[in-house]
Structures are given as structure tokens and as C-alpha cells.
Amino acid sequence: MKMIVAIVQAKDSSRLRKAFTAASIQVTQLSTTGGFLREGNATFLIGIQDDRVQDVLNVIKKNAKSREQYITSQMHMDVEGGSAFPVNVKVGGATVFVLPVDDFIKF
Amino acid sequence: MKMIVAIVQAKDSSRLRKAFTAASIQVTQLSTTGGFLREGNATFLIGIQDDRVQDVLNVIKKNAKSREQYITSQMHMDVEGGSAFPVNVKVGGATVFVLPVDDFIKF
Amino acid sequence: MKMIVAIVQAKDSSRLRKAFTAASIQVTQLSTTGGFLREGNATFLIGIQDDRVQDVLNVIKKNAKSREQYITSQMHMDVEGGSAFPVNVKVGGATVFVLPVDDFIKF
Ligand SMILES: Nc1ncnc2c1ncn2[C@@H]1O[C@@H]2COP(=O)(O)O[C@H]3[C@@H](O)[C@H](n4cnc5c(N)ncnc54)O[C@@H]3COP(=O)(O)O[C@H]2[C@H]1O
Numbered sequence: 001m002k003m004i005v006a007i008v009q010a011k012d013s014s015r016l017r018k019a020f021t022a023a024s025i026q027v028t029q030l031s032t033t034g035g036f037l038r039e040g041n042a043t044f045l046i047g048i049q050d051d052r053v054q055d056v057l058n059v060i061k062k063n064a065k066s067r068e069q070y071i072t073s074q075m076h077m078d079v080e081g082g083s084a085f086p087v088n089v090k091v092g093g094a095t096v097f098v099l100p101v102d103d104f105i106k107f
Numbered sequence: 108m109k110m111i112v113a114i115v116q117a118k119d120s121s122r123l124r125k126a127f128t129a130a131s132i133q134v135t136q137l138s139t140t141g142g143f144l145r146e147g148n149a150t151f152l153i154g155i156q157d158d159r160v161q162d163v164l165n166v167i168k169k170n171a172k173s174r175e176q177y178i179t180s181q182m183h184m185d186v187e188g189g190s191a192f193p194v195n196v197k198v199g200g201a202t203v204f205v206l207p208v209d210d211f212i213k214f
Numbered sequence: 215m216k217m218i219v220a221i222v223q224a225k226d227s228s229r230l231r232k233a234f235t236a237a238s239i240q241v242t243q244l245s246t247t248g249g250f251l252r253e254g255n256a257t258f259l260i261g262i263q264d265d266r267v268q269d270v271l272n273v274i275k276k277n278a279k280s281r282e283q284y285i286t287s288q289m290h291m292d293v294e295g296g297s298a299f300p301v302n303v304k305v306g307g308a309t310v311f312v313l314p315v316d317d318f319i320k321f
């Protein structure tokens with residue numbers, strides 16, 4: 001048994017939660033805050049059998065990894081005769097810790 | 108020293124907290140959300156000496172274990188001439204992880 | 215890699231967060247509740263390389279350790295002809311657990 005602690009951006013949290021449920025991975029979710037940006041983010045606690053740790057990491061990778069997205073940035077609209085062309089920004093990302101577990105009990 | 112992570116239903120959390128205090132077990136409580144039902148639940152972080160792990164588990168078992176309760180279900184009231192007879196439902200339950208601790212410091 | 219779990223008083227939390235950032239220590243913050251006093255406190259999750267564990271502990275010690283503060287207590291004002299002289303009270307304090315980490319991944 002391992003305890004996986006996964007910190008993801010708030011905007012990826014519900015997509016990730018649904019993906020865990022679809023993969024029959026039980027999780028508990030915490031509302032947390034990033035130390036640097038002070039923005040709300042989401043932390044998942046996931047107790048999982050050793051042989052399913054890789055399944056959990058694959059679900060996180062597919063649903064919350066850091067990626068580039070084209071957004072039409074408002075900034076460009078202000079330029080004289082500017083057109084709203086897309087800008088490439090980095091979004092998402094997951095910070096994941098796998099902790100050992102001595103014992104697991106359900107009452 | 109172990110770190111016990113115990114996830115219980117919100118309705119059992121204050122009874123459990125009082126039972127920990129009565130047993131001189133220090134705890135920290137988090138408001139969390141279940142991944143499947145999306146309901147608010149409670150997670151306790153409990154740092155405890157190795158020789159008191161069993162005490163903690165006994166307190167959890169006594170105050171938050173899954174059990175059957177008779178409730179008079181509103182559903183039956185709607186049936187023509189229905190009487191409000193009790194229905195047996197499963198409530199409570201605790202999911203508990205015992206994690207190893209390398210070091211414990213109080214400043 | 216270790217996971218440090220540090221529980222501090224709410225009033226020390228923003229000073230401590232700023233000190234972590236200044237020392238390039240990445241952290242995630244949780245709003246938590248003390249089991250005994252039922253007061254809101256702050257819990258930091260800090261994933262850190264083994265060789266920087268001591269740095270983290272030094273930052274916590276400098277910014278959140280239990281200390282004595284003189285406060286002018288309102289209580290004394292009520293006494294007939296009482297003067298508002300300072301009273302020495304204990305504030306702050308940090309409860310810190312260092313947990314082992316099997317694996318650390320950033321997606
Ligand atoms: N070792 C660790 N232990 C515990 N929690 C951890 C952690 N590493 C990351 N986190 C958590 O994950 C969030 C995202 O981190 P990430 O490194 O992707 O993205 C970071 C990073 O790219 C940047 N950043 C953080 N500290 C920085 C610094 N001192 N200087 C420059 N950029 C920084 O700001 C982003 C947001 O950071 P923020 O602290 O608001 O939010 C962090 C924090 O809540």
C-alpha cells in the first residue's frame with residue numbers, strides 16, 4: 001500500500017477526479033493554497049495497492065500534466081489596429097509524492 | 108512515531124474529536140471531500156508514539172466504524188396508507204492509513 | 215526526498231510562508247483545525263531534498279517557534295484604579311513531522 005499525494009491546479013481538479021472514479025481509484029480531495037502564487041489549488045490523497053501505483057500516475061499524467069494552450073490574449077486587443085491572435089501559455093502541471101504506508105485498516 | 112491519517116464521515120467527526128481529547132490523543136482536523144460521492148467528510152492527522160497506535164485505532168473503531176442504523180425513512184410516508192416504518196441503512200465507516208515517521212520535532 | 219508536515223498557529227502562517235519563499239522552499243498550505251482548542255491553524259506540506267531538511271527546520275524555528283510576548287492585557291484595566299501593565303503570555307509553536315518519500319514526480 002502507498003499513499004500518493006498529488007498537488008494539481010484547481011482548473012484540472014474535477015477532470016482528474018472523474019478520471020480517478022472511472023478507473024476505480026478511490027481518492028480524498030483537499031482544498032489547498034500554493035506557497036508562491038497564493039492561488040487555490042487541489043491536493044489529492046490516494047491510498048493505493050503497490051501494483052496500481054503506475055495506474056494512478058498514468059491517470060494524473062493524462063489529465064493534469066503541464067501543457068501549452070493557445071489562448072486569445074486580451075492584451076493584444078489594445079494595440080492600435082491589433083488583432084486578437086493566439087498566444088501560447090503553459091498551464092496545468094502536477095507535483096506528486098509517493099509515501100510508504102505501514103498499515104491500512106477499514107472500520 | 109507514526110502518522111495516522113483517518114478519513115471519516117462528517118457526522119462522526121465531532122464525536123471522534125471529543126473521544127481523542129478524552130484519551131489525551133492530539134490531532135489536527137482537515138475538511139476534505141470524498142472523490143466518489145463529492146460529500147464533505149473529515150480527515151484527521153494524528154502523530155502518535157508507536158506504543159499508542161492501537162489506542163488510536165480503538166478510539167476510531169468505537170466512534171466511527173461502519174454500522175447499521177434504523178431510520179424512519181420519509182420515502183415510506185408517500186405510499187398510499189403507508190406507515191412510517193423504520194429502514195435499516197449503513198452509516199459511518201473509517202478509512203485509516205498508518206504512515207512511518209522519520210523525525211518529530213516541537214519548536 | 216522527505217515530506218515535512220508542519221502545524222503552526224494561524225498568526226505565524228503568513229510570516230512563515232514568506233520566509234519559505236525567500237529561502238526557495240516550495241510549500242503547499244492547508245487550513246486546519248486543532249483538536250483541543252478548536253481554533254483554526256495552518257498546516258504546511260513541504261517536499262524537500264534530504265540535504266535541505268535542516269534548512270526547512272531552521273526556517274520554521276526562526277519564524278514560528280513558541281515564545282513569550284508581552285501584551286497589555288485588557289483584564290487589568292477593569293481593576294479599580296488598575297493600570298494597564300504588560301502580561302507575559304506564551305504564543306506560537308510548531309509541531310513538525312518528517313515523513314519518508316519513496317518517489318517524487320513532476321508532470
Ligand atoms: N516541493 C513541494 N512541496 C510542496 N508543495 C509543492 C512543491 N512543489 C510544488 N508544490 C505545490 O505545487 C504547486 C505548483 O508548483 P509548480 O512547481 O508546478 O509551479 C510553481 C513554480 O513554477 C513557481 N514557483 C514556485 N516557487 C517559486 C520561486 N521561489 N521562484 C520562482 N518561481 C516559483 O510558481 C508555481 C506555483 O507555485 P505555488 O507555490 O503557488 O504552488 C505549488 C505548490 O502548491
Ligand SMILES: Nc1ncnc2c1ncn2[C@@H]1O[C@@H]2COP(=O)(O)O[C@H]3[C@@H](O)[C@H](n4cnc5c(N)ncnc54)O[C@@H]3COP(=O)(O)O[C@H]2[C@H]1O
Pocket residue numbers: 021024025026027028029045046047048114115140141142143144145146148200201202
Ligand atoms: N483508498 C483511499 N484513498 C483515499 N481516500 C479514500 C480511500 N478509500 C476511501 N477513501 C475516502 O473515504 C471515503 C469513504 O470511503 P468508503 O470506502 O467508506 O465508502 C465509499 C464506497 O463505499 C463508495 N465508492 C467509492 N468509489 C466507488 C466506486 N468507484 N464505485 C462504487 N462505489 C464507490 O462510496 C463511498 C464514498 O466514497 P467517497 O470517495 O465519496 O469518500 C471516500 C474517500 O473520501
Ligand SMILES: Nc1ncnc2c1ncn2[C@@H]1O[C@@H]2COP(=O)(O)O[C@H]3[C@@H](O)[C@H](n4cnc5c(N)ncnc54)O[C@@H]3COP(=O)(O)O[C@H]2[C@H]1O
Pocket residue numbers: 128131132133134135136152153154155221222247248249250251252253255307308309
Ligand atoms: N501529535 C499531534 N498530532 C497531530 N496534530 C498535533 C499533534 N500535536 C499537536 N498537534 C497540532 O498542533 C496544534 C498545537 O499543539 P501544541 O501542542 O503546540 O499546543 C496544544 C497543547 O499545548 C494544548 N493541548 C492539547 N491537547 C491537550 C490536552 N488533552 N490537555 C491539555 N492541553 C492540551 O492545547 C494546544 C492546542 O492544541 P490543539 O489540538 O488545538 O492544536 C494542536 C494540533 O492541531
